[in-house]
Amino acid sequence: MTSTASHTPTTSATRSAPTSLPTTTRAVVFHELGGPEVLKVEEVPLPAPGPGEVLLRVEAIGLNRAEALFRSGGYYYRPTLPGSRLGYEAAGVVEAVGEGVTAFAPGDRVLTAGNFDFGVHGVYGERIVLPESSLVPGPAGADPVSAAALWLTYTTAYGGMVETGGLAPGDQVLITGASSGVGTAAVQTARRVGAVPIVTTRGVAKREQLRELGAAHVISTDSEDLVEEVKRFTGGAGVRLAFDGIGGPGFAAVGDALTAGGTIVAYGWLDPRPIVLSMNWPLTVHTYANGLLADDPGFRRRAAAFLGAGLASGELAPVVAEVFEGLEAMGDAHRLMESNEHIGKIVVKV
Template sequence: MTSTALTTQATPATPPTLPAALPATTCAVVFHELGGPEVLKTEEVPLPAPGPGEVLLRVEAIGLNRAEAMFRSGGYYYRPTLPGSRLGYEAAGVVAAVGEGVTAFVPGDRVLSAGTFDFGVHGVYAERVVLPESSLVPAPADADPVTAAALWVTYATAYGGLVETGGLAPGDQVLITGGSSGVGTAAIQTARRVGAVPIVTTRGTAKREQLRELGAAHVISTDTEDLVEEVKRFTGGAGVRLAFDGIGGPGFTAVGDALTPGGTVVAYGWLDPRPMVLSMNWPLTVRTFGNGLLARDPGYRRRAAAFLGAGLASGELAPVVAKVFEGLEAMGDAHRLMESNAHTGKIVVRV
């Protein structure tokens, strides 16, 4: 197998490259009201030609993220503009055309969307979508569309949150909550690749063995086990220096209680919308992480791409795909599975 390293190679400036006849519309998933998966509709929407600095992407596969279900139901940190809101951060596809001034990509390049945009406007749940050049990164050369679509958001979140924000180092013991989610499974592999020891939480016991097989050194079933007691028992009473939390809510207190004095919690999500309660295990540091904002920095995109590409090439990073749905019409069913919490890893819709 050849290297799957993600690299960004500058190409000479070229005039805009457009097909002889661009389609005027494309099939996309939209919603006209807040609600459950049933509000998602497949419709023909206008498709503008790529303007200066923009790329027309032919979408091959879409990776689902929990933020999209929250956005659809009105629980995300920004609100959709209704009716006719778009949806979706993460897609793998092929460049179909480029606008004036685009230098990093040419038609035929395989790329990933980096989720740096308002997905109510540029949502990638579509057959084709126009995105800013800065919102794309090269796809790994040997990755099929489904694997590629399951890669960027989850693994860049794990890398950016654990390594760049949390300073994860070899030998560290790190607490990862929600270990069976897409980001959770990516975080387990990322921690192992760094040389750290992942301690992972899950609800119930059904996914315990799966998480161990993915590399979790210790799995805590929060429905029946006390998180803080289990962390302290596994660490010999010391606690962990770093915790990576995508749940929030009242349980955020226990995450802080499981730290060593002076430890850090990196919060990257709020699956539990109730207020977070800060632990009194002081001193501690709480840092928040937003991959979409950080990915606007070209230097970060290069570093994350290099880490992900090298990990794929070595086999240390391997996206866990829970299920592949076929066609945009299946998006409602894909969202239902995502909200059921019955899966482990990433849900992908092949277009």
């Protein structure tokens, strides 16, 4: 991977579309809340792209924890049942565009921006129709698997730590749940900024891999005290910024590990129990929603530039834990995601 692809806008005279478009497609849907077993592959209607819309042939899908929460009823918005769709992140090829689309043309490789209701526009399928504003150019030279593991994880890390948290060179940043897709992206993003990542994982099995990825210090929270370890590593000062995707009662310890006046950016809640706030005041807590930030064209441009430069330099390289083949493997992919035994992103090839 060398850089983020550029694309010269085209006109309707230069675009070409298939003479006939499919009217149905195979997609993963679910009709009830539950575990991975509720995911079914079915034939569903596929509308032609309308004004401002793009028809995408999906090549690979990157899984996110939000999708497991959505499937089981624990996400911040609920699926409409029966027949809910699922999925934020995919890499693919444009097959057709609707009236007024100028940024993309048939044949372009693109990524989904994850700024949509995935109960309606879920990307777990062979083809999807999305608004033009929900796509970004694919990274030049990237294979579909690597591309599907890129956008949402790295823009969450970049948007959360850099744009929201103000991460700067020399900062020490605490990253919880560092073995996840976003966690591994956050470690690389911190290193690219020139910051020092201090990370957590539950056991000791992933410690060495996280060090190899660039973590300056790894805390095994099953056997080590998070606050004591952060203070020991920082000479008693604590960190200025924490990037947390877990929440729950353990959120208090994350706040306790901050310097006075420090900041937590909370981007997820893997622990569904109520969050307990630290009394290490003053502190600032930002809750972070990547999809809302990705609605801003300026953010999409800045993020694409950051990712493109990082890919070109080799400082950013998606960590892919395992690749599954075919939509029928989606249940097994979700089981692995919920096992917490992997490091990095799980991808399903379509």
